[in-house]
Amino acid sequence: MVVCVIDDEKDMALLFKQFFKSQIKVRDIEFNIFEHSDEAFVFLDKRYCESEKFIVLLDLNLEREDGLNVLSRIKEKYPSAVVYIMTGSDNQGVCELCDKKGADGFIAKPFDLETIKKIVN
Numbered sequence: 001m002v003v004c005v006i007d008d009e010k011d012m013a014l015l016f017k018q019f020f021k022s023q024i025k026v027r028d029i030e031f032n033i034f035e036h037s038d039e040a041f042v043f044l045d046k047r048y049c050e051s052e053k054f055i056v057l058l059d060l061n062l063e064r065e066d067g068l069n070v071l072s073r074i075k076e077k078y079p080s081a082v083v084y085i086m087t088g089s090d091n092q093g094v095c096e097l098c099d100k101k102g103a104d105g106f107i108a109k110p111f112d113l114e115t116i117k118k119i120v121n
Helices: 010-026 037-047 067-077 092-100 113-120
Strands: 002-006 030-034 054-059 082-087 105-108
Touching: 002 010, 002 037, 010 030, 010 113, 030 037, 037 067, 054 067, 054 113, 067 082, 067 092, 105 113
Parallel strands: 002 030, 002 054, 054 082, 082 105
Antiparallel strands: none
């Protein structure tokens, strides 16, 4: 399984790194974190395979880009990737728009790591 996190918050990157470091010992998980989507797309272009499970945890509010556009591009290029949107917004309209663009689920910020564990398992 491959897990990609796209989030430009440094604190989140640290949290995910610590969490997945402990999970990698237990399971066969390849963990990658990207500050910007362009880095993630370079990785996915090289590594993506439909027969392998890919989970993308995507921050909706990226500083340099629109998370909705990133979601659309991921779903277009890598249709079997499972994409969860991470957001601090509880705006129903935003959630509906993400659903229409192919989001597989939502993770409300702040979240506990048990939520992430359930997604990965």
